[in-house]
Amino acid sequence: MTIEIKTSTLEPVRQTYANIARRFGDKPATRYQEATYDVQAETNFHYRPLWQPQHELNDKGRTAIQMEDWYAFRDPRQYYYGAYVGQRARMQENAENNYAFFEKRNLADRLGDGIRAGLIRFLVPLRHVEHAANLNNMYGTAYGYGTAITQAMLYDGMDRLGIAQYFSRIGLILDGNSGEALIEAKRAWMEDPLWQGLRALCEETLVTRDWFELFVAQDLVLDSLIGQLVYDQYDAWLADNGGQDVAMLTEFMQEWRKDRTRWVDAVLKTAAAESDDNRALLRDWAAKWRGKAAEALSPLAREMLGEEALEQALAELEKRMAKAGIN
Amino acid sequence: MAAKKLNIKDKYRLLTRDLDWEFSYQDRKEAFPYEEFEGIKITDWSKWEDPFRLTMDAYWKYQAEKEKKLYAIFDAFAQNNGHLNISDPRYANALKIFLTGVSPLEYQAFQGFAHTGRQFGGVGARIACQMQSIDELRHVQTQIHAMSHYNKFFDGFQDWSHMHDRVWYLSVPKSFFDDARSAGPFEYLVAISFSFEYVLTNLLFVPFMSGAAYNGDMATVTFGFSAQSDEARHMTLGLEVIKFLLEQHEDNVPIVQKWIDKWFWRGTRLLSIVAMMMDYMLPNKVMSWKEAWEVYFEEAGGSLFKDLARYGIRMPKYAETTEKEKEHVSHQAWWIFYNYGQAAGFHTWIPTDKELDWLSEKYPETFDKYYRPRWELARQMEAEGKRFYNPGLPQLCNCCQIPMGFTEMDDPTQIAYRQTVYNGERYHFCSDGCHDIFVDEPEKYVQSWLPVHQIFQGNCGGPGVEDVLRDYYRMNVGADNLDIKGSPDEQRWNAWKGVA
Numbered sequence: 052m053t054i055e056i057k058t059s060t061l062e063p064v065r066q067t068y069a070n071i072a073r074r075f076g077d078k079p080a081t082r083y084q085e086a087t088y089d090v091q092a093e094t095n096f097h098y099r100p101l102w103q104p105q106h107e108l109n110d111k112g113r114t115a116i117q118m119e120d121w122y123a124f125r126d127p128r129q130y131y132y133g134a135y136v137g138q139r140a141r142m143q144e145n146a147e148n149n150y151a152f153f154e155k156r157n158l159a160d161r162l163g164d165g166i167r168a169g170l171i172r173f174l175v176p177l178r179h180v181e182h183a184a185n186l187n188n189m190y191g192t193a194y195g196y197g198t199a200i201t202q203a204m205l206y207d208g209m210d211r212l213g214i215a216q217y218f219s220r221i222g223l224i225l226d227g228n229s230g231e232a233l234i235e236a237k238r239a240w241m242e243d244p245l246w247q248g249l250r251a252l253c254e255e256t257l258v259t260r261d262w263f264e265l266f267v268a269q270d271l272v273l274d275s276l277i278g279q280l281v282y283d284q285y286d287a288w289l290a291d292n293g294g295q296d297v298a299m300l301t302e303f304m305q306e307w308r309k310d311r312t313r314w315v316d317a318v319l320k321t322a323a324a325e326s327d328d329n330r331a332l333l334r335d336w337a338a339k340w341r342g343k344a345a346e347a348l349s350p351l352a353r354e355m356l357g358e359e360a361l362e363q364a365l366a367e368l369e370k371r372m373a374k375a376g377i378n
Numbered sequence: 379m380a381a382k383k384l385n386i387k388d389k390y391r392l393l394t395r396d397l398d399w400e401f402s403y404q405d406r407k408e409a410f411p412y413e414e415f416e417g418i419k420i421t422d423w424s425k426w427e428d429p430f431r432l433t434m435d436a437y438w439k440y441q442a443e444k445e446k447k448l449y450a451i452f453d454a455f456a457q458n459n460g461h462l463n464i465s466d467p468r469y470a471n472a473l474k475i476f477l478t479g480v481s482p483l484e485y486q487a488f489q490g491f492a493h494t495g496r497q498f499g500g501v502g503a504r505i506a507c508q509m510q511s512i513d514e515l516r517h518v519q520t521q522i523h524a525m526s527h528y529n530k531f532f533d534g535f536q537d538w539s540h541m542h543d544r545v546w547y548l549s550v551p552k553s554f555f556d557d558a559r560s561a562g563p564f565e566y567l568v569a570i571s572f573s574f575e576y577v578l579t580n581l582l583f584v585p586f587m588s589g590a591a592y593n594g595d596m597a598t599v600t601f602g603f604s605a606q607s608d609e610a611r612h613m614t615l616g617l618e619v620i621k622f623l624l625e626q627h628e629d630n631v632p633i634v635q636k637w638i639d640k641w642f643w644r645g646t647r648l649l650s651i652v653a654m655m656m657d658y659m660l661p662n663k664v665m666s667w668k669e670a671w672e673v674y675f676e677e678a679g680g681s682l683f684k685d686l687a688r689y690g691i692r693m694p695k696y697a698e699t700t701e702k703e704k705e706h707v708s709h710q711a712w713w714i715f716y717n718y719g720q721a722a723g724f725h726t727w728i729p730t731d732k733e734l735d736w737l738s739e740k741y742p743e744t745f746d747k748y749y750r751p752r753w754e755l756a757r758q759m760e761a762e763g764k765r766f767y768n769p770g771l772p773q774l775c776n777c778c779q780i781p782m783g784f785t786e787m788d789d790p791t792q793i794a795y796r797q798t799v800y801n802g803e804r805y806h807f808c809s810d811g812c813h814d815i816f817v818d819e820p821e822k823y824v825q826s827w828l829p830v831h832q833i834f835q836g837n838c839g840g841p842g843v844e845d846v847l848r849d850y851y852r853m854n855v856g857a858d859n860l861d862i863k864g865s866p867d868e869q870r871w872n873a874w875k876g877v878a
């Protein structure tokens with residue numbers, strides 16, 4: 052039985068803000084729409100930035116990509132702040148339970164020495180990669196155009212900080228909170244020849260100027276390849292070699308990867324569908340960074356997983372590029 | 379293996395501070411290129427004390443809890459027509475100023491902290507900025523959602539972001555934040571984190587949020603409570619920034635002092651809009667602007683600057699002037715808007731008898747002597763059917779962009795004019811403070827997009843003011859502007875309340 056509660060209704064003068072009504076008609080709008088569209092200032096900036104006088108404060112010209120409407124980058128997840136933190140809070144609660152269980156049962160002790168050493172060598176240094184990813188997404192947040200894409204880049208940037216912290220916690224679980232695993236992993240990051248290609252590439256992304264190119268380099272190419280190697284192949288290898296419990300510690304990242312891949316692919320598809328010029332740019336950037344990343348990752352992939360590993364990861368990247376129309 | 383317990387500081391260091399590394403393959407200055415041009419000297423970023431040590435997982439958790447509660451209230455507010463509980467329809471006009479004037483600044487704060495959150499070479503400072511960036515995005519979005527229901531029932535909210543980029547008086551807040559964001563990253567932090575968030579924030583936040591509480595506005599007051607813990611973090615960042623810069627190098631002291639002087643003055647000018655809101659726009663008064671200034675600046679700020687004296691920092695320049703201004707500024711500001719009420723995106727009115735008496739009581743030195751007679755004259759003219767509007771457009775200060783209506787503080791009958799000549803052009807200012815800011819950086823302030831100049835140059839449509847309002851500002855002329863008396867807002871309110 053449903054109870055019908057009577058509430059008094061007043062006739063509103065309008066259903067939503069005028070900018071939303073201009074885009075979608077005067078009808079009740081979603082919270083995502085009102086929090087996103089046309090929120091960023093567009094015109095009449097008072098002063099040129101001292102730090103970049105060639106640009107306005109908000110300037111479409113910080114990338115070579117051109118869009119008729121920068122709000123075309125609708126986030127398929129429709130994350131505004133409240134929706135975003137709500138979703139991540141659910142994921143972190145699950146992660147917290149996993150970490151607590153892992154520690155309570157001393158599951159780290161059940162990992163063989165080989166697995167443990169492998170984790171410190173291959174997994175924990177990723178905290179530094181995530182740190183670069185944090186900065187690269189903050190770059191898009193700060194210099195990108197239009198709230199639709201800049202807010203999503205901020206959420207991704209904060210995700211990467213969170214993930215860097217999860218990788219750090221894995222290190223602390225492995226070394227009993229002494230911090231030694233983190234020191235060792237950082238030594239590998241700084242000195243081990245296996246990691247130098249990737250470190251050099253991360254440093255190169257940090258000096259890349261076009262924010263959309265950086266999005267392609269980081270969020271498509273690097274994340275696609277590293278994600279496939281680590282969260283698919285290495286995860287499977289661990290499962291087959293007595294390290295299956297580690298999946299509890301990376302479940303957050305697994306779930307995050309699915310969530311944000313939808314967004315990244317949607318952005319690429321929208322940008323490519325806009326014009327042939329955009330498509331050509333995206334294709335060039337993807338090819339350029341695919342080449343650099345393949346070279347940088349090759350020793351690591353081989354050592355971590357074997358000869359075929361990188362090919363598999365590249366095949367998945369190919370597929371995503373094809374889906375976005377930029378292969 | 380028994381895991382040892384980590385204290386919060388060590389844990390935060392391991393989880394966060396240690397993520398960065400020394401570059402081997404690129405020049406680090408290329409990655410963080412804006413740290414030196416302001417002349418600030420950073421000798422050791424590792425001395426940065428994290429003002430709060432919040433990891434992302436904890437952040438998601440706390441913030442999601444707050445959001446859940448907040449949106450439950452917003453939903454209930456909309457469902458129960460919460461707008462009917464406000465004290466008086468005049469109150470809604472304070473919210474219109476908030477949404478068109480303040481919320482876009484939250485957005486600029488999101489952008490400004492994203493910029494510094496990417497650019498600082500020290501990881502601790504960067505991440506503190508990133509967290510503030512996402513908080514500020516929260517603020518603008520929750521404010522849009524809090525006002526969403528009001529927008530359905532009152533005029534003047536509907537085109538807030540379009541208006542913010544164009545409308546004459548909104549260039550006051552817009553230029554304030556454009557100024558901060560176009561400055562270097564260290565000046566930005568001194569401007570926003572310290573001078574604004576730490577020194578002056580209570581003068582923005584308390585008036586609006588307590589004003590909401592006193593006037594039955596559940597949506598805004600709930601937002602205010604919800605944002606309080608964010609603001610507490612922002613204030614600790616502001617204090618850490620100042621201490622860090624002053625402790626890093628003695629050469630930083632005069633630079634920081636100059637920025638404090640500038641941003642204190644910029645801030646007080648911006649707050650004159652809040653002053654008039656408190657004294658004239660809130661039907662139920664919280665406290666007078668003068669009282670607020672005394673509590674939140676003179677007392678709290680006074681002891682802060684005593685504390686900073688050990689670094690060689692003194693009270694901001696022209697703090698003495700503000701001691702006189704607190705007696706005048708709200709009256710002069712509301713008078714300007716009453717005069718130009720045909721060109722404002724909210725309603726204006728003459729204070730009621732009760733309100734005039736309250737103002738006399740709160741401003742015994744000035745109100746009866748200088749301001750009450752004006753309102754009594756306006757009242758008389760209104761009664762004769764001659765509600766007065768100034769048909770022209772005011773000249774604006776080339777720095778703060780407020781109409782040149784403020785007076786000499788020692789002679790409130792004399793409008794204050796300051797001027798300077800730069801590259802053969804003459805520029806006008808409302809005060810010594812604004813004059814000095816211009817003279818220190820003329821190449822910056824000659825760029826000011828002064829709305830009235832722009833209208834006269836034909837850059838905002840026209841030819842008449844009404845054309846500008848209708849076509850360029852996209853105001854609903856006759857609904858959004860003019861006196862509250864006879865406005866559609868007032869008519870609807872009376873219909874809802876069953877008043878003839």
Ligand SMILES: [Fe+2]
Pocket residue numbers: 484487513514517
């Ligand atoms: Fe804020």
Ligand SMILES: [Fe+2]
Pocket residue numbers: 575608609612
């Ligand atoms: Fe704040």
Ligand SMILES: [Zn+2]
Pocket residue numbers: 647775776777778779780807808809812
């Ligand atoms: Zn001024």
